[in-house]
Amino acid sequence: MPIVDVHNLSKIYEGKVSTHALNHIRFAVEPGEFVGIMGPSGSGKTTLLNLIAGSDEPTSGEIVIAGRDPNTLSRNDKALFRRKELGFVFQHFNLLDTLTVEENIVLPLTLAGAPVAEMERRLHEVAARLEITPLLPKRTYEISGGQMQRVAIARALIHRPALILADEPTGNLDSRAADEIMQLLAGVNAEERATILMVTHDANSASFCNRVIFIKDGRFYNEMYRGASRAAFFQNIIDMLSLMGGAGHDVSAVRL
Amino acid sequence: MTFRQFAYRNVIRNKRKYAAYFVSSAFSVMIFFLCALFIYHPAISGEMILGTAANTMLAAEGIIFVFCSLFVLVSVGSFLQSRRTEFGILLMHGMTKRQLNTMVFLENMIIGSTAIVTGTLLGLLLGKLFLMIGSGFLGIEPLKFYLSWHAPVLTVCSFALLFMLISLSTFAFIGNESRGLFQGGRRGEEEPKVSGPLALASAVLLLAGYTLAATTSAATVERMMAPVVCITVLGTYLFYTQLGPYLVSLVRKVRRLYWRRTNIITFSGLSYRWKDNGRMFFMVTIVTAVSFTSVGVFASIHTLSRELQLDYPAAVGYVAKGGHGSYAAQTDLAGIAMELDRLQEPYATLTIPIKVAEVASQTGPDRTERLPLMAYSDYLQALKHAGFTPQEPPLEEGEGLVMIGSQRDRSLTADRVRAVYTLTQGIVIEETGYTGHVPIAEYLLPELDGRDGGDFSGIVVSDSLFAAVTPVQSDWYTGFYMENFERTVGIASELTEKGKVAYEKDSPYAVVVSGTLFEIQRTLYSTMLFASLLVGTVFFIAAGSFLYFRLYMDMDHDRLQYSTLSKMGLTETELNRTVTVQLALLFFVPVGLAVLHSVFAFIALQRLFYLSIVLETGAVLVGYLAAQGLYFFMIRSRYLRNLKKNLI
Numbered sequence: 012m013p014i015v016d017v018h019n020l021s022k023i024y025e026g027k028v029s030t031h032a033l034n035h036i037r038f039a040v041e042p043g044e045f046v047g048i049m050g051p052s053g054s055g056k057t058t059l060l061n062l063i064a065g066s067d068e069p070t071s072g073e074i075v076i077a078g079r080d081p082n083t084l085s086r087n088d089k090a091l092f093r094r095k096e097l098g099f100v101f102q103h104f105n106l107l108d109t110l111t112v113e114e115n116i117v118l119p120l121t122l123a124g125a126p127v128a129e130m131e132r133r134l135h136e137v138a139a140r141l142e143i144t145p146l147l148p149k150r151t152y153e154i155s156g157g158q159m160q161r162v163a164i165a166r167a168l169i170h171r172p173a174l175i176l177a178d179e180p181t182g183n184l185d186s187r188a189a190d191e192i193m194q195l196l197a198g199v200n201a202e203e204r205a206t207i208l209m210v211t212h213d214a215n216s217a218s219f220c221n222r223v224i225f226i227k228d229g230r231f232y233n234e235m236y237r238g239a240s241r242a243a244f245f246q247n248i249i250d251m252l253s254l255m256g257g258a259g260h261d262v263s264a265v266r267l
Numbered sequence: 268m269t270f271r272q273f274a275y276r277n278v279i280r281n282k283r284k285y286a287a288y289f290v291s292s293a294f295s296v297m298i299f300f301l302c303a304l305f306i307y308h309p310a311i312s313g314e315m316i317l318g319t320a321a322n323t324m325l326a327a328e329g330i331i332f333v334f335c336s337l338f339v340l341v342s343v344g345s346f347l348q349s350r351r352t353e354f355g356i357l358l359m360h361g362m363t364k365r366q367l368n369t370m371v372f373l374e375n376m377i378i379g380s381t382a383i384v385t386g387t388l389l390g391l392l393l394g395k396l397f398l399m400i401g402s403g404f405l406g407i408e409p410l411k412f413y414l415s416w417h418a419p420v421l422t423v424c425s426f427a428l429l430f431m432l433i434s435l436s437t438f439a440f441i442g443n444e445s446r447g448l449f450q451g452g453r454r455g456e457e458e459p460k461v462s463g464p465l466a467l468a469s470a471v472l473l474l475a476g477y478t479l480a481a482t483t484s485a486a487t488v489e490r491m492m493a494p495v496v497c498i499t500v501l502g503t504y505l506f507y508t509q510l511g512p513y514l515v516s517l518v519r520k521v522r523r524l525y526w527r528r529t530n531i532i533t534f535s536g537l538s539y540r541w542k543d544n545g546r547m548f549f550m551v552t553i554v555t556a557v558s559f560t561s562v563g564v565f566a567s568i569h570t571l572s573r574e575l576q577l578d579y580p581a582a583v584g585y586v587a588k589g590g591h592g593s594y595a596a597q598t599d600l601a602g603i604a605m606e607l608d609r610l611q612e613p614y615a616t617l618t619i620p621i622k623v624a625e626v627a628s629q630t631g632p633d634r635t636e637r638l639p640l641m642a643y644s645d646y647l648q649a650l651k652h653a654g655f656t657p658q659e660p661p662l663e664e665g666e667g668l669v670m671i672g673s674q675r676d677r678s679l680t681a682d683r684v685r686a687v688y689t690l691t692q693g694i695v696i697e698e699t700g701y702t703g704h705v706p707i708a709e710y711l712l713p714e715l716d717g718r719d720g721g722d723f724s725g726i727v728v729s730d731s732l733f734a735a736v737t738p739v740q741s742d743w744y745t746g747f748y749m750e751n752f753e754r755t756v757g758i759a760s761e762l763t764e765k766g767k768v769a770y771e772k773d774s775p776y777a778v779v780v781s782g783t784l785f786e787i788q789r790t791l792y793s794t795m796l797f798a799s800l801l802v803g804t805v806f807f808i809a810a811g812s813f814l815y816f817r818l819y820m821d822m823d824h825d826r827l828q829y830s831t832l833s834k835m836g837l838t839e840t841e842l843n844r845t846v847t848v849q850l851a852l853l854f855f856v857p858v859g860l861a862v863l864h865s866v867f868a869f870i871a872l873q874r875l876f877y878l879s880i881v882l883e884t885g886a887v888l889v890g891y892l893a894a895q896g897l898y899f900f901m902i903r904s905r906y907l908r909n910l911k912k913n914l915i
Contacts, residue, residue, distance in 0.1 A: 064834065087838050094836025105831040108824075109535040114526075119835060121531045127522045 012078070013039035014174055014206045015063065020072035022058050022229075032058040034229040035072070040174070045200040045207045047220035049248070051255065055229040056210045060178055063208065064097065065089050077173040094122055098167030100196075102179035104159040106151045112162050113138075113147040119170040137165045140203075141195065157188030164195060168205065177209040181216045193219040214252060218245035227255050270366070274373035284349075287815035288342045289382055291808050295335045296386025296426050298801050301397045302328050303418035304390065308398070310410055319787065320405060320794035327798035331805055332425060338809045339433050341550070342816070343375060347440045349820055354441060367441060372434045379430030387422055404797045405790055465505055466513035472502030480867040485678040485874040495871070499864060503552055506860070507545040512538055529845045532832065536849050540821070547817055548857045551810045555861035555891075558803035560868045563887045565796040567872065567880035575788070578673045579708045579781035580653030581746030582614065582755045583607070586621070586711045589741040591775035599762060599776060600745055606758050607747055614749040617652045619645040621712065621725070622738035624690050631686040633716040638688055638696075639725035639742070641670070641706065642733035649706040652748045658703050662729040667696045672709035672722030677701075678874055683723075692737055702727060707744055708779045710769040755782030807891070811898055814853060818906060829910055839911075846907055854899045862888055 022033040033055045040046050050056050061067040063074055065081040073080050077096050081089050098119070099105075106115045114121075116137065117130045138144045141161045146154055154162070160180060167175050177196070181189035197219045199205050209220065217223050218241050225232040232255060237244040268276075278285065305311060306321045306328070347354075354367060362370075390397075391414070398410040476499035483491045515538040519525050525534055541548075583603055587596035607614050622640045629635055643662050650657045659668060669685075671677060685698040701723075712724040728736075749755065758780050766783030768774055829842060837845075869884045 066834065087840065090833070090836045090838040092836070093834070097836070099834055101831075105827070105834075107532075107535070107828055107831065109539040109828070110531070114531060114535065117526060118531065121526050122528060122835070122837060122841070124528050127526055130526060131522075 014042050014044075014077060015040040015208065016075040017059075017063070018073050018075070020059070020062060020074060021070050022055075022062060022067070023070045031229050033062070033069075036226065036229075036231055037072075038224055038231070038234070040206060040208055042206055043200070043204040045197060045219070045221045046209070047217040047223040048208070048210045048226065049212060049214075049217050049223055049252070050226040050232070051212070051252075053228075054226050056212075056226065057178070058229075059226070060176060060208075060210050063174075064099070064176055065093055094119060095170070096173040098170070098172040098175040100160070100163050100167050100175065100177040100180045102182040104156070104163045104183070106159055106162060106166075108151050110151070111147070112143070112149050112151065112154065115151065115162055116147075116165045116169055118166060123170065133169050137169050140168075140199070141165050155188070156184050157191060160184060160188070160192050161195065164192070164199070168199065168203070173206065175205055175207045177207060177211075179211055179213075180209065181211065181213055186215070189213070189216060214245060214248045217248050218242075223248060225251060225255060270370070271373060274370050275377060277370070278374050278377050284346070284816075284819055285378055287812035287819075288346075289378055289385075291342075291812035292335070292339065292379070292382035293386040293389065294808050295331055295338070295805050296383050296422060297390045297393070298805050299328060299331050299335075299426070300387050300390035300418060300422040301394065302331070302798070302801065303421050304394050304414070305398065305401055307415040307417040308410055308413055309415075310407075310413075317405070317407070317790060319791050323791065323794040323798050327802050330802050332429070334802075334805065334809070335426075336429055336433065338812075339379075339429065340436070342812070343433060343437050344440055345816060347371065347437060364441075368438045371437060371441060375434035375437070376430060379434070380427070383423055383426045383430070386426075387419055390422070391419075401797060404793050406793065461509055461512045461516060463513065465509040469502050469505030469510040472498050473506060476502055477863075477867045480871040483871050483874065484682055486682040488871055488874050491871070499867075500553060503860065503864070504549050507541070507548045507552075511545070512541050515541065529837075529841050532845050533848050536828075536845075537852060540849070540853065544817055544853070547813050551813055551857040552861045552864070554806050554810050555858055556864040556868075558799075558806035559861055559865035559888060559891060561799045562796075562803045563865060563869055563880075563884040564872060565792065565799040566883040566887050567869075567876060568792045568795065570876060570880055570883065575781065575785050576752065578705055579752065579779065579784070580649065580655070580705055580748070581617075581708065581779075582749035582752035582781050583747040583758055584708050584711050584779045584781075585745045585747075586707075586770065586777040587743045587745070588770070588775055588777065589623075589738075589743075594775035596743070596776060599759075599778075602761070603747060603759050607749070607755075610754055612749055612751060612754060614747050615652055617648060617746045617748065619649060619707075619744045619746075621742040621744055622733065622736050623713075623740040623742060624692075624694075624736050625739045627689050627691045629686045629688045631684045633686065635686075635688070635716040637713060637739070638690070638715075639712045640667075640696075640733060640736060640738075641725060641727050642730045643727055644730050646702070646706050646727045649746065650704055652746065653704070653706075654748075655704040659700075659727075662699075662727070662732075664729060664732055665695055665697055666699045667726035667728045668700050668702045669698050669715070669723050670702050670707065670712070670725045670727060671705055672707075672712075672714065672724040673705060675875070676722055678876075688726075690736065694732065694736060696726060696728060696732070698726065707746075708781070710767050710779050711744065711777050713770050752781045753785060755780055756786050757783060803891075807894065810857075815902065818850075818853070818902065822906075822909065826910055826912075842910075843907065846910065847903060850899065850903050850906065854895060854902075858892070858895050862892070 016039045018037055020033055020036045021031070024030045024032055036055075036059065048056055048059065058067070062069050063076070065084075068082055074082065079092065079096075081092050084092055106112075107118070110118070113134055117134050120130045120133065134147075135144070138147060141164060143158065143161050143165060146158055146162065151159065151162075160183075164180075167177075180196070181192055184192060193216050196207060196209070200207050200221075209216070211217050218237070220237065222234060222236050224234045233251060235244070235247055235251065302324045306324050311317045311321050357367060357370075358364075394414070395412045398412060402408060402410045476495050479491055479495045479498070483495075515534060518534055519538070525531060585596075585600060585603065587594070587599075604616070619641065624638045624640055626635050626638050646659075646668075647657050662668065667688075671680075680701050687695060687697045689695050706727070707724065709722045709724065715723045715725070759778060762768065762776070762778050763780065763783075766780045766787055768776065768778045770777040829837070829846075833842065865884075865888070869880065873880055
């Protein structure tokens with residue numbers, strides 16, 4: 012059974028000129044998959060992510076995550092659902108600057124009311140996995156962007172959610188840090204069998220995924236599976252992006 | 268876009284930021300204007316008794332003005348602080364320092380002049396209502412609305428001057444701030460530097476201040492006032508900058524408590540807030556404590572009116588001083604009697620001889636030279652006429668009771684050192700106690716020399732001793748006793764204008780008219796209460812404006828934080844609870860500490876009052892807390908609405 016099942020999803024933004032942000036999108040993500048979603052600006056990537064995260068309600072269609080449709084839940088239950096089933100990695104990290112690194116990481120467990128011993132055990136586990144143990148007592152302004160994103164990933168992993176949603180996780184990083192983060196995500200995906208759904212418009216980042224779904228103008232455009240070679244997959248993605256057209260500046264320069 | 272338009276838009280598009288500052292300034296202007304309206308009202312300024320009321324109001328004007336200067340200075344300073352990046356961008360794009368100063372000056376003047384105009388217009392609108400309330404407070408006929416040209420001119424001129432001077436002085440705050448721009452917008456949120464010893468010092472200082480205030484006695488309260496206030500103010504400052512963060516950092520170490528659901532957000536937010544807000548909290552606390560205490564004091568002073576009847580046993584008291592040759596005291600007395608007859612109230616007259624003896628030496632630190640003496644039987648007579656029951660047993664030879672001049676003296680008797688007097692003629696009189704009641708009102712007899720104040724005014728001695736004394740001067744006291752002493756307002760107006768001529772004055776007589784004194788005192792105290800309520804309200808609103816500005820500054824940060832949290836699954840109930848706890852701390856910690864400060868101030872002040880002031884001060888505190896609670900709920904709902912605007 013798929014973890015995420017998106018079925019005929021449509022979203023229309025009402026207004027003076029109503030926009031069809033998403034138009035009958037359908038796809039599924041199996042447990043342990045690492046799926047990238049690509050498309051030019053305005054293609055509906057962020058809308059899709061917001062709908063899956065339950066931050067926005069679809070006009071029609073349905074999303075089933077871990078057997079439940081968050082949109083049928085009450086506001087309160089939706090929050091509890093997100094707390095339990097979803098982990099988030101943001102482009103701007105969104106760490107809370109009032110907390111230390113370790114406090115940021117355990118936050119999801121704290122909100123859920125886990126016992127302190129359990130929190131500490133999982134904290135050390137995940138910190139060791141992401142190699143950020145020395146950073147734990149620091150404050151967020153003392154660490155670099157790449158380190159912040161590692162902390163954010165730790166925060167998204169610690170409560171073992173059914174699905175991790177990543178929104179341009181490398182958008183704010185230099186290419187070296189970006190590669191490290193992507194390798195980390197791919198590793199977490201391979202070793203911990205964590206299911207990741209990532210929105211990006213960076214071809215290099217997307218090449219770490221098992222599969223990339225392309226959308227354009229709110230419609231499903233194509234999808235590609237990765238073969239043995241990441242380099243070949245990267246080249247395919249670049250080709251696909253140029254085939255899709257879109258704004259040229261959206262496609263980042265080749266950097267291998 | 269001209270330069271002036273630029274300045275104008277800077278203000279108008281940031282109206283939310285300036286809202287509370289503007290409201291507070293306009294409110295102060297309005298109160299200032301209303302007070303001026305009151306002072307220059309012909310029915311107030313022309314009259315003798317109400318003239319003292321006008322003086323009180325004038326003092327209130329002064330306080331409001333000085334406070335406003337500080338308030339505007341601090342507010343403008345923090346506005347400028349919050350715009351450093353903006354100024355940096357402008358300077359980097361080639362704005363000269365001079366242009367920047369002009370811009371800031373224009374902006375300040377736009378807000379200032381709008382506040383002046385709004386405040387004055389509101390004052391005009393509410394003038395009649397205010398005069399009605401004011402006359403209600405003073406217990407006089409409702410005042411007619413009268414606009415003297417003085418009031419608006421005084422208001423507009425003084426506040427225009429204030430805003431202008433402060434805008435000019437803010438140029439010093441604006442530095443060359445274009446350096447920090449290239450480092451990006453990241454704020455270094457350093458943890459506050461907290462030292463254990465200083466945190467301890469804060470606790471010690473506060474405790475010391477409280478203990479001193481609680482243990483002070485009536486005699487020492489005046490001397491202790493300044494050091495206790497200094498200790499407490501310093502302790503408060505350290506409390507916010509050291510002890511508070513220190514306590515929070517202790518809590519953060521206890522994971523069982525700190526890592527518990529939303530506590531983690533609440534406490535971390537608290538220490539973050541504390542660092543930025545310590546100084547603001549400090550100001551709010553001090554300002555609130557001052558206004559609590561002053562309103563409380565003036566509400567309590569009212570209780571003194573209740574004591575008045577005890578302090579003035581005779582409705583009219585008259586002392587004819589000996590040694591003034593042929594002064595016709597009888598004519599004065601006859602005049603008073605005639606005026607009393609006209610009131611058609613029954614009254615009784617009593618005349619008592621007072622002997623003033625010369626003192627050769629006395630024990631103790633004081634040096635009394637002339638000692639007024641009264642016979643024991645005369646003392647009993649005086650009490651009987653006043654309707655008091657005497658409890659003192661007859662006196663032995665050589666014993667003397669010190670006469671208290673007012674009920675206030677009772678609180679001083681405990682600390683006063685009793686003296687033994689040796690008269691020049693060789694007689695020795697020892698103070699063995701104090702009279703239970705006031706036999707002769709204050710002002711009518713010379714006071715004993717005394718370091719600790721008080722109006723102790725002479726000695727009651729046994730009849731035989733009294734007879735044996737050869738006086739250097741013989742005075743005659745005459746009391747007119749009457750049930751409704753309030754009716755004696757304006758009696759003996761040829762002898763005294765303000766209801767009293769004290770013994771120390773260089774005149775052949777001393778006189779006290781309790782009705783007139785009562786009227787003057789009541790008017791004065793009512794005006795003081797009224798004025799302190801007005802000033803207290805100005806303080807209160809200014810403190811609220813500081814809080815508002817602080818919240819406004821943190822809004823963007825908080826919104827980002829809560830939107831992240833809500834994505835991570837913070838429910839709405841949890842969000843509401845966290846925000847409510849944080850805001851409640853922000854609102855009630857300073858006020859709570861201020862209440863604690865003023866409670867100890869009241870404990871110290873209670874020593875000065877013979878009657879209990881718990882009721883009055885309690886009412887003031889409850890009133891303030893209610894107002895603060897109302898303000899809290901208003902701000903909380905606004906804040907939550909703003910916070911949730913672009914949340915999921």
